[in-house]
Amino acid sequence: MTNHVRPPATPSGRVLNRRRFLAASSMLVAGIGAAPLMGSRTASAAGLKTVRFSEAVHNLGYINLYVGMHAGIFKKNGLDMKVSAAGGDTQTFAAVLGGSADFAIGDATMAQISRENGGPGVVVGTVVQRAHYFGVSKTLKPITDPKEFKGLKIVTSPEPNTNFSVTKRMLEKAGLKLGTDATIVPVNPGTEIAAMLAGQADMAVAYQPSVAAAEAQGAKVVFDFSNYVGPFCNTGIMVLPSTIQKDPEMVQALVTSFEEASRKTYADPAFAKEVARKEFPDLPGEVVDKAIDAELKYLIPAQSVITKQDQWKNLMDMQIYLGNAKGSVSFEQIIDNSFAEKAIASLK
Structure with a gap:
C-alpha cells in the first residue's frame, strides 16, 4: 500500500480566507488552465493507473479510504493510489486546482466557492456523512x-x-x-x-x-x-470537470472503489480496526479500536458514496450562514452522482 505523505506544519496563528484564496486560484485555473492531467498516465506496476490523491488531514473520518487501500479495492479496480495529506481543507482543493492532484477529499464547500467565482469543481461522492467532531x-x-x-x-x-x-x-x-x-x-x-x-x-x-x-x-x-x-456532507470527493472529460473511466473506478470500501468498513469492523492500527501505529491499539467503534456508532464514515440532498443542504445552510458561500450554484450543478449511481448498481 502507498505510504502517506504528511505536510509541514503551518504556523498556529495563520488563518486562511477560503473565499479569497479559492477565488484567486479559480480565476487562475479558468484563465490559463491547470496543469494537464493525462488520461493515459499509468503506473509502472501491473499496468495500474496512478492516481494523485490529496486528503485534507490524516484522520479516521477517512477510514473508508484506508480500508479501500489496505483491502486492495483500489488496485482491483485498476488504480494505484498516491495519497498525500495537504494540511487543511483549502490546501487540499488547491492541489486539484493547481494540477498536483487528480482528486481531493475535504470540505466540499471548496468546490462550491470555486464555482461561484467562475472556476471549476465537481463533487462526485461523499466520504464523511456526519460532522465527525x-x-x-x-x-x-x-x-x-x-x-x-x-x-x-x-x-x-x-x-x-x-x-x-x-x-x-x-x-x-x-x-x-x-x-x-x-x-x-x-x-x-x-x-x-x-x-x-x-x-x-x-x-x-x-x-x-x-x-x-x-x-x-x-x-x-x-x-x-x-x-x-445531523446528515452532513462533511467530506466530499472533489475533481475538475476536465479530469472527468479526459478520463471518466478513472473517475468511475475511484468512485466504485469508495462505494465498495464504505460497505466493507461497516460490514467488517474488525478489519477496519486492523487498518486503523496500521495507519496510526504510534497510538495504542485499544485507543484506535475505541476510535473506530465511535466512528461506526455515530455513522460518521459514509455508508454509501452517493451525495444526498439533505447532506448537501445542511452543509450549504451552514456555509451560507457563515458567509463562506453564496449558494448560487445548485445541487444539480455541483454534484455529479452519476458515477456513484453506476457504482451502486454494479455492486448489487
Whole structure:
C-alpha cells in the first residue's frame, strides 16, 4: 500500500480566507488552465493507473479510504493510489486546482466557492456523512444545550476549517456572541486536544483518533456534533470537470472503489480496526479500536458514496450562514452522482 505523505506544519496563528484564496486560484485555473492531467498516465506496476490523491488531514473520518487501500479495492479496480495529506481543507482543493492532484477529499464547500467565482469543481461522492467532531474536555460535564457553552474557551482548527465553522455557527445559533460570551481558540489542525490538555481552553473540538487518545488520558466526550448537526456532507470527493472529460473511466473506478470500501468498513469492523492500527501505529491499539467503534456508532464514515440532498443542504445552510458561500450554484450543478449511481448498481 502507498505510504502517506504528511505536510509541514503551518504556523498556529495563520488563518486562511477560503473565499479569497479559492477565488484567486479559480480565476487562475479558468484563465490559463491547470496543469494537464493525462488520461493515459499509468503506473509502472501491473499496468495500474496512478492516481494523485490529496486528503485534507490524516484522520479516521477517512477510514473508508484506508480500508479501500489496505483491502486492495483500489488496485482491483485498476488504480494505484498516491495519497498525500495537504494540511487543511483549502490546501487540499488547491492541489486539484493547481494540477498536483487528480482528486481531493475535504470540505466540499471548496468546490462550491470555486464555482461561484467562475472556476471549476465537481463533487462526485461523499466520504464523511456526519460532522465527525466531538467536544472533549477534562473539566466539563456533558453538554446538551449549546447555550451552556457561555463563558467557555473552545479550541478548534483555524478558520476556514470545518470544525471551526461548525462550532461558530452552533454558538451563534445559540445566541452567544463570539469573543464576548464564548471564545474560539484556533490552533494547527490535529493539535486541538494537546491545546486543551495544556489548559488553553475548556474544550477541544476534535476528530478521531485524537478523541480516543484524549479519553485514554482522562478526558471525556462532552458534546456530540454528529447528532447535533445531523446528515452532513462533511467530506466530499472533489475533481475538475476536465479530469472527468479526459478520463471518466478513472473517475468511475475511484468512485466504485469508495462505494465498495464504505460497505466493507461497516460490514467488517474488525478489519477496519486492523487498518486503523496500521495507519496510526504510534497510538495504542485499544485507543484506535475505541476510535473506530465511535466512528461506526455515530455513522460518521459514509455508508454509501452517493451525495444526498439533505447532506448537501445542511452543509450549504451552514456555509451560507457563515458567509463562506453564496449558494448560487445548485445541487444539480455541483454534484455529479452519476458515477456513484453506476457504482451502486454494479455492486448489487
